[in-house]
Amino acid sequence: MLPLMAAAVQDAFPSIPGAGVVSVCALIFTVASFWWINARQGHLKSWEPHSFAAIVHCSMARLRLPLVLHNTGAKPIVVQDLRLTFPDEPASHLPLLWMSSPSRLQPGPEDEPKLPAGFAVAGREAKQLLIEFEAPFSGFLPEPRDYKVQLQVRVGHRKGWRSLLTFTLRAANIIDPDRYTVYSNAPLELTKEDRQKADAALLELLDEQEGLSAPGERKRRDSLNDEGDTGTNL
Template identity: 80%
Template sequence: MTATDQAASSSLTGAGVVSVCALLFTVASFWWLNARQGRLKTWEPHAFAAIIRSSTARLRLPLVLHNTGPKPIVVQDLILTFPDEPASHLPLLWVSSPSRLQPGPDEDAKLPAGFVVPGREAQQLVIEFEAPFSGLMPEARDYKVQLQARVGHRKGWRRLLTFTLRAANIIDPDRYTVYNNAPVELTKEDQKKSGCRAPRAAGRARRQLRSGRQEAAEFFERRWRRRHGPLRQHPPADRVPEASTRSRLLRVRPTCGLVLAGPLGGAVPDHRAGVAGGCLRRRRWSTRRC
């Protein structure tokens, strides 16, 4: 084979690879844009309507179903279950498709029927679920609820959404009305206000305590000066008498350490000491704490 033939065969091989890659890209793009099967997505509802009695339990949810693929999806049936509850709690079945969330006598309720969610589109629906003698009695707590669907291109039930049903908001189970299902969240301003209350209260209490101690110390110092003249030195801070001793001395809250230890261990005012802060037990000076 000559050099010219080799060059021609190599160019043909390169052109074939490029052609095959272009064909694969075209087929894959067509499948992704037109023939790909998507899935249904939905989100947690912010409100619900409920009536729960001993004979029946009815729940109405506003749902938004979104098809992520280009092919339409046929929804055949929906069901609502409580996976964390006992087996005695029957699932709630799809019984109607009302036109609004708020129940009323003049509403137009449709019987359950399959519907189509077009490709790359979202559809808003209000679905009403009901179960006779379901065994569900609401308590003031959160329930884990699972929404399942049966679609045309799959077999069996498929889980669409798992969300929290806040049954504590159901204040009147015998009345069929709308309740809020959104979690209560504080704004940044509310969190800042609530977070500053405790430090502010603690700071105010500390300031009041320091003010009371200072007033008691000034009162004790004035009393001492009237009786014995000026003080030679200030009492050390580590010789502050206990609360019961201070109460017996002045019936206030003094913090000065100018006390004496009497013969029986009781604290009495120092009428003979020339140096503040001393303690006398059996007429002997001691450096112990009062």
């Protein structure tokens, strides 16, 4: 690389002697290498989770996700806040906010959740963590289908919310919405028994909100209930 840089500098400044050209190129290379190794600002990367924990009521939605955050640059990145949004759903669906950082994915009485707190991801390193998101009366009442979910982040060196990851949440795998437990986020083929169980549980949640629904919505849900009685496929 240095010979190429020296030739370029020599062509641009023919009056500079050869030794001076080499010295200038060496200085440029040293400064650039130092910046790349120690001072380059990178960005965060994340990947779709393979599993999640969920519980959904008509008055509350809670999701627990295992996440991996990777800093591609040399400088540390401070994460100030996280949240989940549903970009393809109605605007009435509120974001699910970062409520705690539990110690394990499977919810249980031994949980020792920590309140949200900013943290740093060191340069060129990855950080694995569990984040629990929640929203009261969020309007998110899952149907047995895939949802487009966006993980948004606020970082110390930028202003506002920024999209970190867009992934598919496979809500069809939530076969017992009233029980806070772990589900796979893989596109699994559920058995007929599991599909019927998921249908019944989700329709029960819909019935709980029936009093708040418009007449047209009530009619649509009655139709769903009729299909559930015959064992519809998800």
